[in-house]
Amino acid sequence: MRTSWPFxxxxxxxxxxxxxxxxxxxxxxxxxxDAGVGKTRLVNEALERLEPDRFTVVRTGGTxxxxxxxxxxxxxxxxxxxxxxxxxxxxxxxxxxLRGLAEPAPLLVAVDDAHLLDPTSAALVHHLVLHRExxxxxxxxxxxAAPDPVTALWKDDLARxxxxxxxxxxxxxxxxxxxxxxxxxxxxxxxxxxxxxxxxLFLHELVLSGLAEGRLAQTRGVWHWDGxxxxxxxxxxxxxxxxxxxxxxxxxxxxxxxxxxxxxAATLAELTSEDAVERxxxxxxxxxxxxxxxxxxxxxxxxxxxxxxxxAGPGRVRDRLTALARTLEGxxxxxxxDLLRVALWHLDAGAPxxxxxxxxxxxxxxxxxxxxxxxxxxxxxxxxxxxxxxxVRIAPVLLLAGRHDEVEAQLSRVAAEPxxxxxxxxxxxxRSFNLSMGLGEQERAEALLDDAAAHATAPALRxxxxxxxxxxxxxxxxxxxxxxxxxxxxxxxxxxxxxxGLAGGAEALRLVFTGRFDEAVAMADEALDASAEWLxxxxxxxxxYSDARAAASLWAGDLAAADSYIAYGERLFTEEHLSxxxxxxxRTLRVEWCLLRGDIRRAVRWAHxxxxxxxxxxxxxxGHGHEMLAYAASVAGDAATATTAVRKAQRRRIPGGRIFHFxxxxxxxxxxxxxxxxxxxxxxxxxxATRFEERTLRPYAMFALxxxxxxxxxxxxxxxxxxxxxxxxxxLVRLCARHADAAARQDPEALDDLSKAFADRGxxxxxxxxxxxxxxxxxxxxxxxxEANAAATxxxxxxxxxxxARTPALSGLAAPELTTRQLEIAxxxxxxLGNREIAExxxxxxxxxxxxxxxxxxxxxxxxxxxxxxx
Numbered sequence: 001m002r003t004s005w006p007f008x009x010x011x012x013x014x015x016x017x018x019x020x021x022x023x024x025x026x027x028x029x030x031x032x033x034d035a036g037v038g039k040t041r042l043v044n045e046a047l048e049r050l051e052p053d054r055f056t057v058v059r060t061g062g063t064x065x066x067x068x069x070x071x072x073x074x075x076x077x078x079x080x081x082x083x084x085x086x087x088x089x090x091x092x093x094x095x096x097x098l099r100g101l102a103e104p105a106p107l108l109v110a111v112d113d114a115h116l117l118d119p120t121s122a123a124l125v126h127h128l129v130l131h132r133e134x135x136x137x138x139x140x141x142x143x144x145a146a147p148d149p150v151t152a153l154w155k156d157d158l159a160r161x162x163x164x165x166x167x168x169x170x171x172x173x174x175x176x177x178x179x180x181x182x183x184x185x186x187x188x189x190x191x192x193x194x195x196x197x198x199x200x201l202f203l204h205e206l207v208l209s210g211l212a213e214g215r216l217a218q219t220r221g222v223w224h225w226d227g228x229x230x231x232x233x234x235x236x237x238x239x240x241x242x243x244x245x246x247x248x249x250x251x252x253x254x255x256x257x258x259x260x261x262x263x264x265a266a267t268l269a270e271l272t273s274e275d276a277v278e279r280x281x282x283x284x285x286x287x288x289x290x291x292x293x294x295x296x297x298x299x300x301x302x303x304x305x306x307x308x309x310x311x312a313g314p315g316r317v318r319d320r321l322t323a324l325a326r327t328l329e330g331x332x333x334x335x336x337x338d339l340l341r342v343a344l345w346h347l348d349a350g351a352p353x354x355x356x357x358x359x360x361x362x363x364x365x366x367x368x369x370x371x372x373x374x375x376x377x378x379x380x381x382x383x384x385x386x387x388x389x390x391x392v393r394i395a396p397v398l399l400l401a402g403r404h405d406e407v408e409a410q411l412s413r414v415a416a417e418p419x420x421x422x423x424x425x426x427x428x429x430x431r432s433f434n435l436s437m438g439l440g441e442q443e444r445a446e447a448l449l450d451d452a453a454a455h456a457t458a459p460a461l462r463x464x465x466x467x468x469x470x471x472x473x474x475x476x477x478x479x480x481x482x483x484x485x486x487x488x489x490x491x492x493x494x495x496x497x498x499x500x501g502l503a504g505g506a507e508a509l510r511l512v513f514t515g516r517f518d519e520a521v522a523m524a525d526e527a528l529d530a531s532a533e534w535l536x537x538x539x540x541x542x543x544x545y546s547d548a549r550a551a552a553s554l555w556a557g558d559l560a561a562a563d564s565y566i567a568y569g570e571r572l573f574t575e576e577h578l579s580x581x582x583x584x585x586x587r588t589l590r591v592e593w594c595l596l597r598g599d600i601r602r603a604v605r606w607a608h609x610x611x612x613x614x615x616x617x618x619x620x621x622x623g624h625g626h627e628m629l630a631y632a633a634s635v636a637g638d639a640a641t642a643t644t645a646v647r648k649a650q651r652r653r654i655p656g657g658r659i660f661h662f663x664x665x666x667x668x669x670x671x672x673x674x675x676x677x678x679x680x681x682x683x684x685x686x687x688x689a690t691r692f693e694e695r696t697l698r699p700y701a702m703f704a705l706x707x708x709x710x711x712x713x714x715x716x717x718x719x720x721x722x723x724x725x726x727x728x729x730x731x732l733v734r735l736c737a738r739h740a741d742a743a744a745r746q747d748p749e750a751l752d753d754l755s756k757a758f759a760d761r762g763x764x765x766x767x768x769x770x771x772x773x774x775x776x777x778x779x780x781x782x783x784x785x786x787e788a789n790a791a792a793t794x795x796x797x798x799x800x801x802x803x804x805a806r807t808p809a810l811s812g813l814a815a816p817e818l819t820t821r822q823l824e825i826a827x828x829x830x831x832x833l834g835n836r837e838i839a840e841x842x843x844x845x846x847x848x849x850x851x852x853x854x855x856x857x858x859x860x861x862x863x864x865x866x867x868x869x870x871x
Contacts, residue, residue, distance in 0.1 A: 122147035172189065342361075391411065585624070588628045765805050772799075
C-alpha cells in the first residue's frame with residue numbers, strides 16, 4: 001500500500017483545469033464539490049503539472065479561525081503593517097504586495113476552501129480577478145455559504161466554475177487498484193463504492209482501515225474484503241461531525257434504519273414517532289423513497305449507518321433488532337422478504353429463532369442466490385435441530401458453497417435414521433451428487449444411485465434417481481450414456497418438478513457441449529420462462545440454464561448475444577448476491593468472451609477473478625478458473641503465470657467435472673509456442689483435439705483444431721475441422737474450417753476475406769492473425785505488392801486493438817508510416833467501424849474521416865477499400 005495515493009480517475013477534469021489556466025482569456029477557475037470529493041487533490045495536481053516558470057504560484061486558504069481577521073487568509077503573504085492607519089486603499093495595497101512576489105512570471109493565487117475566506121480576503125480575491133492582476137484557482141464546498149465576492153466569481157462570469165462530482169464505480173475501483181498495486185475483486189469494488197458513494201476521502205480512509213484490520217487482503221492475486229467495515233477514528237470523527245446536530249430521537253431513527261434498512265415508513269414511525277422520522281429526514285440522516293405502494297426509509301449515506309451501529313453498542317443493537325423483528329412479526333410478515341429479514345434480525349440479535357423459520361429463510365435466500373445468508377440460516381437451522389427432510393433441503397446450500405465434507409457428514413448422519421422412501425431417495429441423490437462433483441468419488445456416487453434405483457418402488461422416485469444419474473453422466477462427458485435416460489424422462493408424464501428441472505438442465509448442457517447450440521438456447525429460454533415450475537425445488541438451475549445459453553451463443557460465434565446473456569448472469573448472480581458457483585462460471589464465460597474479442601488483458605483480469613472465487617464453489621469447478629487463467633496468460637506470453645495455473649488446474653480435476661476442463665490443455669500448447677517451439681505447440685493442440693473428439697466435446701475440439709491452425713498446422717487440421725463443421729451449429733466453426741483451408745492452400749485472397757469476416761464478428765485477434773497470414777501469402781506470390789502492404793498494415797492496426805496478445809502470427813509486424821490521427825482512424829476502420837461511426841467516436845466530420853482514410857489507402861497502396869471495413 002502506497003503512503004500517498006496516486007492521482008487517478010480525474011484525468012479529463014485535470015486536463016480541463018490545465019487548459020483553462022493556460023488559456024489567455026481565463027481569469028480564474030473555481031472547483032466546487034462536496035467535502036471529501038477530491039477538490040484539493042485536483043488543484044494540487046493541476047499546480048504540479050503546470051509548465052515550469054509559467055506562473056508564480058502563491059497558496060492560501062480559508063479557515064473558520066481566520067474569518068474575523070482582515071486579510072487573515074493572506075497574512076503569511078502580506079507585509080507587517082497597520083493597514084487601518086497607514087493605507088488609504090487596502091485592496092490596492094494588498095494587490096501591490098502580492099504583485100511584488102510575482103516577478104517575472106504572472107501571478108497565480110491558489111485558494112483552498114474559499115467559502116471560508118474572511119470578508120477582506122474574499123474582496124481581495126475578487127479584486128485580483130476583476131482587474132486581471134492575477135489568475136485564481138480556488139475550491140469551494142458545494143452548498144456552503146460563501147462570501148458574496150467569492151460567489152460573484154462565477155455568477156458574474158469572472159471565473160469558470162467546475163463542479164466536481166463523486167467518483168464513478170469504475171473510477172473508484174481504478175483509484176483503489178492504483179493504491180494497492182493490484183486487482184480489486186468485483187464484489188469488493190462494488191461494496192467499497194456503495195459504502196462511500198464515490199467520496200474520495202471516505203474511500204481512502206475505509207481502505208486504510210480495512211488494511212489495518214486485515215479485512216482487505218490479497219488472495220490469489222486479487223484483493224478481497226472480508227467481514228464488516230471497520231471505521232478509522234478519523235473517518236468516524238468526520239461522519240460524527242455531520243451527525244452531531246441530531247437529537248436523541250433522530251439518532252434513534254437513524255439506528256433503527258441502520259440496523260434494518262430498508263424499513264417501511266409506517267413500521268419506523270411505530271417504533272419511534274412520525275415527528276422523529278420527519279426531523280431525521282430533514283437533517284438528511286435518512287431518506288425515503290416509494291417502492292410500489294410502500295414508502296421505505298434508508299440511511300442518507302451508507303457510512304452514517306456504520307457509525308450509528310458502532311456507536312449504539314451491543315446491548316442497544318440487540319434491543320433494536322429484537323424490536324424490529326417483533327414489530328414485523330406482528331404484521332404477519334405478508335410482504336415478500338419479510339420472513340427472511342425477521343430471521344436475519346433474530347440471528348444478528350443472538351435471539352433464539354425456531355428451526356422452521358430458519359429453514360424457510362434459508363430457502364428464500366437460496367432462491368435469491370444469496371449464498372452467504374442462505375448458508376448462515378441453513379447452518380443455524382441444523383444447529384437448532386431439523387429432521388432428515390429439512391437436512392436434504394439445506395444440503396444444496398452447503399454443497400454449492402463448497403462445504404463438501406460438511407454435506408457428507410450431515411447426510412451420512414441422517415442416513416442412519418428412520419425415514420420414508422421419498423426422504424431417503426433425496427438423501428441418496430444429494431449424497432451422490434456431492435460425492436461426484438465435490439469429493440471426486442465418482443464410482444461410489446454411481447453405486448449409491450444404482451442401489452437406490454434397484455430398490456425404488458414409486459415411479460416418481462425412480463425418475464428422480466434417473467435424473468441425477470443423467471446429470472452425473474453429462475458432467476463427466478459421457479453423453480452417449482446420458483442420452484437414453486434423458487430421452488426417457490422427456491417422454492414420461494408426471495415427472496416431479498425437481499427431476500424435470502434437473503433433466504432439462506442436463507439436456508441443455510449436453511446440447512451445448514455436443515455443438516447443438518441452437519437447440520440449447522431454445523431449451524434454456526423455454527426453461528427460464530417456465531422457471532416458476534421448478535425454481536422452489538432447484539433454484540441453482542437458473543445459473544445452469546443461464547450459462548448454457550451464454551456458452552452456446554459464445555461458441556456459435558454470436559458475441560453480441562453472448563455478451564447479453566453473460567451480463568444477465570453477472571447482474572443476477574454476482575451484483576445483487578454472490579454465489580461462488582455462479583460467480584465462477586460467469587467469470588469464466590467472460591474470459592471466453594474476451595478471448596474471442598481479442599482483449600487478452602481483460603481476459604487475464606477476469607481469469608484472476610474466477611480463480612479467486614473458485615475456492616468457494618464446487619470442487620469440480622474450482623479448477624475452471626485456473627484453466628482459463630492458464631490459457632489467457634499463455635496467449636499473453638506470460639509463461640510463468642500460465643505454467644503455475646496449469647499445475648493448479650490439474651490438481652483440481654476430477655472425473656465428475658470433465659466438461660469444464662479443456663483450456664489448460666490448450667494453454668500448454670501456447671506455453672510451448674512462447675518458448676519458440678511452435679511445431680511442438682501445434683502437436684499438443686492436435687492431440688488435445690483428438691481427446692475432445694473422442695468424447696464428442698465438439699466446441700472444445702473446434703478451439704483445439706483452430707489453435708493448431710493458428711500455430712501453423714492447418715494441413716493437419718483442415719479435414720477434421722471440415723467434418724466438425726458438418727455436425728456443429730453456428731458460423732464460428734465454419735469460419736475456423738475456412739481458415740484451415742485457406743491457410744493450408746496459402747490463398748491470400750481467401751485469407752483477406754476471412755480477416756474481414758472475423759472482424760465483422762468482432763473477433764479482432766483472429767482478424768489480425770489472418771490479415772498477417774494474408775500479408776505473408778501476398779508477399780510470397782508478389783513481393784512488395786500493394787496487396788501485401790495493405791494486408792500487413794491492416795494486421796498491424798488490428799493487432800493494436802488486441803490488448804495483451806502475444807501470438808506467433810503477430811510477430812514481426814511493422815508499424816506503417818502514418819500520422820497519429822491517420823493511425824487512430826485507420827485502426828477503427830480496420831476493426832470494422834464505418835466512416836460515420838468513426839466520426840461520432842472521434843468527434844469529427846464524416847468528410848474529414850473519409851479524407852484521412854483516403855490518405856491512408858494511398859499511402860499503403862490499398863485499391864480494394866472493402867478490405868478495411870464499411871464505408
